[in-house]
Amino acid sequence: DIVMTQSPDSLAVSLGERATINCKSSQSLLYSSSNKNHLAWYQQKPGHPPKLLISWASTRESGVPDRFSGSGSGTDFTLTISSLQAEDVAVYYCQQYYITPPLTFGGGTKVEIK
């Protein structure tokens, strides 16, 4: 199974400042024939289901604010919130879909306001 490791477990960022979440996979998620990384990012607010933010490591879903961006390739990925807003308080998860089954998630990163 591919193990997904997120860091940090939690972070507190001031409003308007940048938040950076890291996700590392135990093997490459880059599919050579398509040159696509099979990695997604989700946001889960308290009491709500997860919401898809980004697929293919860097493709933002429709309606997701452009302050959210995904980057990285191979085994190392980053979700960046460029200017943290109050409504961004949530737990963020990465998920690999390169080798299935099983689909695997990172342990989550809790983002709070400092």
Add this chain to the structure above:
Amino acid sequence: QVQLVESGGGVVQPGGSLRLSCTASGFNFSSYGMHWVRQAPGKGLEWLTYIRYDANNRWYAESIKDRFTISRDNSKNTLYLQIRSLRIEDTAIYYCAKDAGFRIRQYYFDFWGHGALVTVSS
């Protein structure tokens, strides 16, 4: 708009059984694979199982493959999860989630239901 509504959760004794349902609307249910994902209280996300749009292929996480069965009824736009021999550690919110691929497997989730809480307790 896409809606996924889970039902069938509740309190069950250890060793018992349960069937969860997920009723879909707002999209062509019969053209998309579907998944179940669970989240234990205060914990992260755990993928459980997938069924292809036509039910001709199913995948299970190793930890649950002998006790959980996924199925679907495309005529009713409904996804099911049958759970047997329930254990304390099965206590969780169970989410159904739509696969992002139209008649192909993408294996990431573009819409989620609000979840059904299953509590296993004596």
